[in-house]
Amino acid sequence: MGMAGMTSIDHFNLRSFDLNLMIAFDAMMKERSVTKAAAKLRIQQPAMSHNLSTLRMLLDDELFIRIGNVMQPTAKAEAIAVSVADILDRAQSVIQAKDCFNPACAEREFKVGFTCEELLLLPDLVARMAVSAPGIRIRAVRVFGDDVGRALDQGDIDLSVVCFPLVPARYRHQKLLNQTLACVYNPDLLAVSGAPSRTEYLAARHVFIALQDDIRGCVGTLIREAGFDLDIVVGVPDYMAALEIAAVSPMIATMPDLIASRYASRFGLAVHPAPVPIDLPSVSMVWSARGESDPAIQWLRAEITDIAAGITSEGRLLAAE
């Protein structure tokens, strides 16, 4: 055994350290299974097991402990995981750096996760690409909560645009847009003149965006937590459906002001600030260390940031009221 006597990290240097072990470690952190990590790296399970045992010897730590069917990382594994992922991302970017990203001639598909903000940013992004980056394709993916981090880790998405405030510290993030709460309704169907009073708002029937199980959705839940009990009749999975329902029914649709001010006029709907004191979380962009160093993703981030800045500078219909 060539490494006989090499029992701790004190006894090796980078010259003797197989950097593939870092890839193995990273795969274990992401898959939490020797078999799955092996499949991910396209090697057999014993080879992966051997990699793990080598890592255990070199780092003088169990690194992963089997608990049930899951290989749980130890405190030491957790402590070094972010640094290892960062090193691998940087190495990848160095290797890819010679292919300097040129959007005008690049052929690439980006996978972008959205919780529900694609209507705000995607149309402008696609319009820009049609002119300046015709070889770029965008695949929008629906993501929620913890799925964002998982999808970023596994490379299922290149970056994500989210509207919830909790972003794990290991990911980079940037605030794109502040938003307030708006309500829209068809003035021909709902007996409200001008901006609805709080009494009128609370007395109305409502349609909300409900992306998951609860008919109230995130916004409806915020409103209830603020002490307002609304008669929510319909929960729909997208803004366009809510707008269409509000257009043909005597109902109020409540949604972020940026969506409302952009799309309500197409349905002949009146737009006003929602008369409930709710602070909506801002819209943020989240990406991993890979997105930090990948020139292509850097370009995409810059495009999205620029579009968001344009939306902000256009002025806020509701803020002006």
Place this chain on the structure above:
DNA sequence: GGGACTCGATACTGGGTTTC
């Protein structure tokens, strides 16, 4: 409780590469 199944670890082997 016991059998079936899953999954990780270990022993051994063979192919490819490196070193002398």
Place this chain on the structure above:
DNA sequence: GAAACCCAGTATCGAGTCCC
């Protein structure tokens, strides 16, 4: 060119879990 070494493969075992 032969020996040493490295790496990943197969075969097998044991521990844990699931399900009847």
